[in-house]
Amino acid sequence: MIFLICLISVLCIVTGVIFCKPHLGLVFVIVCLPFEGKIESDCVTFYPLEAILTIFVFICIYKYIVGAQCFKNMWLVYCCIPFVLCILLSSIKSKEFSLTVKEAVRWLELFLIYYLTINLINNERKMKIILYSMVLTLAIVSICGIINYLGDPLTAQLERRRASSFFGNANVLVGYVNLIIPVLFGMLITSRCLWEKVTLSAFTVLAVSIFIFTFSRSGWISLTLAMIVVFFLVQTKKRSIFFLAMFFTIFVIAIISLITKDNFIYRLLLTRNYLERIIMNHLIGYDMLRGNLFFGIGVGNYPLLIQEYTDRSVLILTNLHSLYLQVFVETGIIGLCAFAFWLVCIIKYLIAALVYLAKPEKYNLFIGLMGGVIVYLINNFANVLTVHGIHLQWGIILGLAVVLTQFRESETCPVTV
Secondary structure, eight states: OHHHHHHHHHHHHHHHHHHHOTTHHHHHHHHHGGGOSOEEETTEEEOHHHHHHHHHHHHHHHHHHHTSSOOOOOTTTGGGHHHHHHHHHHGGGOSSHHHHHHHHHHHHHHHHHHHHHHHHOOSHHHHHHHHHHHHHHHHHHHHHHHHHHHTOSOGGGGGGOOOOTTTTOHHHHHHHHHHHHHHHHHHHHHOOSHHHHHHHHHHHHHHHHHHHHTOOHHHHHHHHHHHHHHHHHSOGGGHHHHHHHHHHHHHHHHHHHHHTHHHHHHHHHTHHHHHHHHHHHHHHHHHHTTTOTTTOSOTTOHHHHGGGTOSOGGGGSSOOSOHHHHHHHHHHHHHHHHHHHHHHHHHHHHHHHHHHTSSSTTHHHHHHHHHHHHHHHHHTTTOOGGGGTHHHHHHHHHHHHHHHHHTTOTTTOGGGO
């Protein structure tokens, strides 16, 4: 009873805050992302992220109806409509309504959070609030993850330790951390105040530490590739600072690696098994597409059909460990083409935005946000991060990148001026 009363009180406070300042709804979503799981007490089960999103959406709908908030910014929203239609068409093949709705809602949440971000963040002060809420949440996740790793009682199996923090899975944790590390570098280069640089540097060390402790090969590769792209996009005069930041990070990695040498070697020895699992996932996916090439097997049907195609379904029961393969299998070649069209529009817009932001100070922050967008796309070759809600963080980062370009062009988005 006490838990229920406290829960209702907190929800009322959150509702009041979002009603007065709708952009703070994005902050609550960011804070809830690491705690995506459920909280249980007696007969009460509470899902923090879903509750915050529901409150947030209903308040925004109310604000739109009464005319208190304008939602006219539609950049890149139209590009996702073909993919949404493919998801809805694929839902016709549903074998279990609840699973289909769950998968469809995950995609709709991504498009919705992006849409709300580009409409609610209309000045640099609000953007700074969102950025620092991401960084502070990452710091909390990193500290808890480091404690989780160092405090593991399995001392006899040190080489099997992996930090998971609140996510319960190291690969998911590294997918979350990877998104924000490029943004941290962008903020570090853009910042002017000494105290801000020191604070961001400390957060960067925490983020890199937990990044190493996850021992995720896919996470390491995706962030490395994304940071290489970011390095070449950073303005020439800033590359020296960026290089020093990267050198400092590598130094921290080297120190941590000495402590975790056995674990590092153990993970490298598992590479063959890792590649075999990837190959197995693709073969199963292609087998499932036979007879369903154009429209796929249907959104949400994978967990129900997987047992018909393999006896080792325990290893791959949740998803195919590749977002693009998952989209291909569930929505077919038509859905994959629509999904690729949406991604091409995103990349094309971001690259074109580099021309508009070639001179302003915020260019390097935009590059950091762009790095977060890129690392998510790369990391999803080996993971399906939509399952864990990390796609919402990506939607916010993508929205901030779009908004940042529109600060420079008042005719593009009059609401932001």
